[in-house]
Amino acid sequence: MRIACWGVILVFLLAACGGSVPPAASPAVVSPAPSLTLLGATGISPSPSPTLQASPTSMPVSTPTPCPERQGHFEDGEMDSRLMDRPLYYRIYLPPCFDARSDTAYPVLILLHGQSYRADQWERLGMGAAADALIAAGQMRPFVILLPEEWNTGIAQRESPYGRALVEELLPFVESHYGLCRERACRAVGGLSRGAAWALDLAFEHPDLFSAVGAHSLAPYYGQETHLRQIILSHPETVFPRVYLDTGRADRYRAEAISVEEMFTRLSVPHEWYFNEGLHDEAYWQAHVPAYLRWYTRDWLP
Template sequence: MPAATVCLESGRVETGQLDTARLDAPLIFRVYLPPCYDRQLDTFFPVLYLLHGQGFSDEQWERMGVVQVAETLMAQGDIPPLLIVMPAEQDHYAPPERNPYGEVLVDELLPYIEANYRVRPERAYRAIGGVSRGGNWALYLGVQRWDVFAAVGAHSTPFFRTHLPADLRAWVRAIPAGRWPRFFLDAGMDDPGLEPILRVEQVLTEEGIPHEWHLNRGAHDEAYWSAHLRDYLLWYTEQW
């Protein structure tokens, strides 16, 4: 964990883009830098990748209030300073086998972030999460690239329909015992897509994969996710 530092400044959000031959256009992303990032030149920070929902973009998490909640928790000493990376997906409909977005995130964006920002390179200090379709991607990458992410948050996540339940079951079975990422799943009771979300949780339970599961009041919308940002951030960072 980075050493605690008294800092009265606020953090900031930078925008960037990554040129890649795998996508039709550069990958757009935002990076939240914690307070006094520029002064702590010898400090390397944990990093959290947060993916937006279908029909939204890299601004969604910031608009929902993740920066304000993170800074409040840091000021209270409840979470350590961290970087938050929020990339934008271009194709909001194609399944992962026909969409290179996931490959770009892991194979290109992640190395770019580690080369250009002071983030810790160890798996233990790298987490990924998302809401709705972004949660689909987070869970998909978490089980396919279990060696990359130590914690995976899937918020209101029905998963990719063509891969549930058979493929998801096969993928989690392929993870070596004891090497599973930590998993956090949650949803609102009034989510119209609750049935497949419950099936995701059922697969993890039946396969003996440790995970945290919460069924809360609420629907499938930003009001629900915003209300639980504190819970999400506390969970992602609890082992940092």
């Protein structure tokens, strides 16, 4: 008690004489306990500590270089086919600014020509120009169109090695040479007339390879409907590619095409069916090229 009184007197004297009072010792800093967030009836949990964020930097973000080209181009190609015992010739559409060495994995659309025609049939019908327009408008990512040539269209299709050569030899060849995507979702196949029959066989025999198949003005070979039915019935759990069927009302093979469509309906195979005005000729196919291409590529958005 006496010590405390002397301390008060000392402070009074120092203040009266203009002196300064020495500061009191700073107390030890004690971090507050973390606040608690109620979790309902089950318990409590500490609130998370605030996250420190670095100040933004001025480092530029890289962006893809815009493609200055507005048109793709077609090239000739061929490969030696062991199955066909001769070279397999093809045409191939490469999109604007195509670069096989880039990191881009290009989707591929395989289109098969009709009987007595050659690999350039789809090219003459305007498929390349339609692809250019879609890509230039930003409605579609760049993709490749492969146009194989069937050397002998007079041989019965069940006796021809052409189908096997396309799947086992040509497809792996172009995938490795042109930097193509190798996933099912990146591949579609279609054809017209005899090529439509080939396309259906390839897609249903290899549903793991193709995500879509188009059969335009289908001219099925003898026994094809039975062949497809057996595949479908023997693989009830298989997810087959999505299917596009169309033919002209005056097409000379319309009865056969309708029969295949009705078989798909009976077996509950999902498909799209278009019965249009027109003949079994190039004027009909050319008129529908834009619709075909939009359907094939609808999952290949930019």
